[in-house]
Amino acid sequence: MAGTLSTMEQTLEIYRKAPTYIDNIVLAAGVAKTVSAPTGATHCLFSSNGNYFVNWQGTTATVPAADITDGTGVEINPVGRALGGVDSADTPKTFSIISNAATIVAVAWLRI
Secondary structure, eight states: OOSOSHHHHHHHGGGSSOOSEEEEEEEOTTOOEEEEOOTTOOEEEEEESSOOEEEOSSSOOOOOOSOOOSSOOOEESOOEEEOBTTTBTTSOSEEEEEOSSOEEEEEEEEOO
16 A cells, blocks of 8 residues: 555544543533633544534534535534644634534543
8 A cells, every 4th residue: 555654643643642631511402502622722522422513613503404505514423623723723612512412422622
């Protein structure tokens, strides 16, 4: 296989040690919450017991009820994101999250 592992090696940096700062976001069906990264966080990892939708664009997340084809849709079940800074200046450190059913979302915050 041709190529280099540099990208993979950078990605694996996230998984070197267990996070020491984890938020549990308890979502009621259809009720959005705003989540803010703690000071110093550069990355976050998500896990949940159900589907959730994240709006990174500074507006309140909604559960899609129809097609959204203008680029303003929400992301469903993101796994991880870099926050702000050099690598991802377009990803804010505050986001809106919602679910269509009662769901718990764990957000592990990391500084890498």
